[in-house]
């Protein structure tokens with residue numbers, strides 16, 4: 001809805017600028033006014049579209065979380081934590097916290113974030 005509105009403003013502003021540019025030769029004072037209005041409309045539409053895009057991206061980034069499952073080969077100790085940059089499946093993480101066996105990344109997966117209060 002807001003997107004359609006912004007696009008409509010953009011189209012109207014483009015039409016104003018076009019109209020002002022084509023009647024500029026005639027030296028009308030109102031063409032300058034239309035030009036200013038058109039430019040303002042374009043700026044308004046572009047800024048609202050940019051804000052909207054940023055908001056959508058932020059919502060998308062928050063709605064998914066990536067998890068890393070650590071597994072000990074020896075004792076089967078398993079723990080789930082947030083994914084960190086540099087994580088990959090079968091990466092060795094060092095000694096297990098329980099038995100000193102090899103702790104490695106068993107799997108990495110994403111899941112939708114549960115939202116409370118909605």
Ligand SMILES: [Zn+2]
Nearest residue numbers: 072075096099
């Ligand atoms: Zn272990």
